[in-house]
Amino acid sequence: MQRKWKLDGTAVDMVPASLIVWKPLHMKSASRMLIASLHSLPTEEVMICGWVYRLRELARTTFIIVRDCSGEVQCVASSTAIQAVSLKLDEPVEIKGKVRPDTRAKAGFEVEVFEISVLNRVTQILPFNSSSNIAEIGIDTILNHRPLSLRNQSIGDIFKIQAAILDYFRFFLKERYFTEIFTSKIVSSGTEGGTNLFEIKYFERCAYLAQSPQFYKEYGVAGLERVFETGHVYRAEPHASSRHLTEYYSLDLEMGFIDSPQELIQLERELLNFIFERLNQDYGEILKRYREKLLPQMLNVPVWEFDECLRLLNQHFGRSDLVDDLDPEAERQLCQLAESETGIPALFVIGFPLIGRPFYTHPRGNGGAAQSFDLLFEGIELTTGGQRLHKREDLEQALRNRSIDPVSFETHLRMFELGMPTHGGLAIGLERLTARILHLANVRQATLYPRDRYRIAP
Structure with missing residues (x-):
């Protein structure tokens, strides 16, 4: 049973994949948005998916940089609430939240996180991360971990x-x-x-x-x-x-x-x-x-x-x-x-x-x-x-x-x-x-x- 965490710290059991009834894309109640399309959706609620590219945890706020095939975006969550999720770099996540303008963010906006799901845990110690300085990594290590x-x-x-x-x-x-x-x-x-x-x-x-x-x-x-x-x-x-x-x-x-x-x-x-x-x-x-x-x-x-x-x-x-x-x-x-x-x-x-x-x-x-x-x-x-x-x-x-x-x-x-x-x-x-x-x-x-x-x- 896969679990997802709401930002109030409570966990919800997710329906096993084998029991999910898949619907055509146009029938989905909540469609995933690519990050590159978020700029056109100010103040709207969205769902995005991607990998945790960078993670910065402060006392009250946690900043999560999420990347997908189209780009990256800064997501903001309560540190207390996010603690239950125990995020790691390079884990694939699904995030539901609200787009809000913020001139301090690289993109000019950020996503306020309402819910976050870890879609698959990283189960080994990674030799490097997607955000690492790759110039310091040997070519055999890179090839052995190509994805x-x-x-x-x-x-x-x-x-x-x-x-x-x-x-x-x-x-x-x-x-x-x-x-x-x-x-x-x-x-x-x-x-x-x-x-x-x-x-x-x-x-x-x-x-x-x-x-x-x-x-x-x-x-x-x-x-x-x-x-x-x-x-x-x-x-x-x-x-x-x-x-x-x-x-x-x-x-x-x-x-x-x-x-x-x-x-x-x-x-x-x-x-x-x-x-x-x-x-x-x-x-x-x-x-x-x-x-x-x-x-x-x-x-x-x-x-x-x-x-x-x-x-x-x-x-x-x-x-x-x-x-x-x-x-x-x-x-x-x-x-x-x-x-x-x-x-x-x-x-x-x-x-x-x-x-x-x-x-x-x-x-x-x-x-x-x-x-x-x-x-x-x-x-x-x-x-x-x-x-x-x-x-x-x-x-x-x-x-x-x-x-x-x-x-x-x-x-x-x-x-x-x-x-x-x-x-x-x-x-x-x-x-x-x-x-x-x-x-x-x-x-x-x-x-x-x-x-x-x-x-x-x-």
Whole structure:
């Protein structure tokens, strides 16, 4: 039997949940109000629900800061009456009371408490509270208590920003005739020749978790011309770094009838510029808590050839150790050079060695380079993209060049006999983009439940 306490100190047994007759929302005699809507209800009696965020008990008066998904409000009660309730931080409560103006309160009003119910007791000693300074809490403790940490504003705001990025990504592409598609994450082979795959038992045979929706995006181009997908992808790479995950959320797009990867680069400039402008506009106050400056304009991000990047790294930093790829330090150094030259801490690097890119990558001339690019932003790679091969015979030859039998990709290759146009695309890791936007030290901070080499729970 659950109990609630009135402010005269008397307890009332509540009806067990199993005996409650639930009514549609419009038939409820007392409807819960979200805190954000209270400002329009001065002097009215209301019912609110939320968690106890802060608690200050004085001799005669107790101040309870309650938070719900829409905001927080100060509630005021008699200390004598509230003593019987024995409130604790982070307990969920239901409060009935009256809204009254008070200029001393942060919101300009407060709620005078008539009745309060504790909906569920906190039954363990919490390692931190939703009002704690989260910077002092270790990341493993935060992840092990994720629901509690999400009630902390500095943690919860990370995922509000992340959700907004996804919304803006979808909006931008739909306005440009892209169709959102939803494809399987169980595949019969890898998109990159079968490496770095998580194998799963699929009835009488083996299957794999998808490394990316790349093949399905290309099929989508053959049918819908412009497609995008957002969803989890899986990489069986034994990384243990601050920037890698084995399961991450990928923002993928693919478009047909392109002449060169420059069209994709321009699209991404406009896409990121749109996302950044909307974040600055809609979430500027949150961004200021994480960044010294708002997000930059992206329309003029420069494009540098890979060979030129190696030359600049040698000239400015004495680097001569890189041959066919960039390491994290080189990414940081190149962003420094780009910012000093253009004012934008970002650049596209194009023309990576073809041998280091997936077999379906289109060559860039005859010198062994690829029509493939990375976007480096504020010292870290955010995007990989490029133009793809669109003819079956070219794909078969690319597979043979890597000692892969085209027969293994027969189902895939048949799709290129159905009128596949020239095409290309790109992919952005949502968690990594979120972490970079908010200057988080570890990509796990931007992941609700990270999956990496060592973590598989909760």
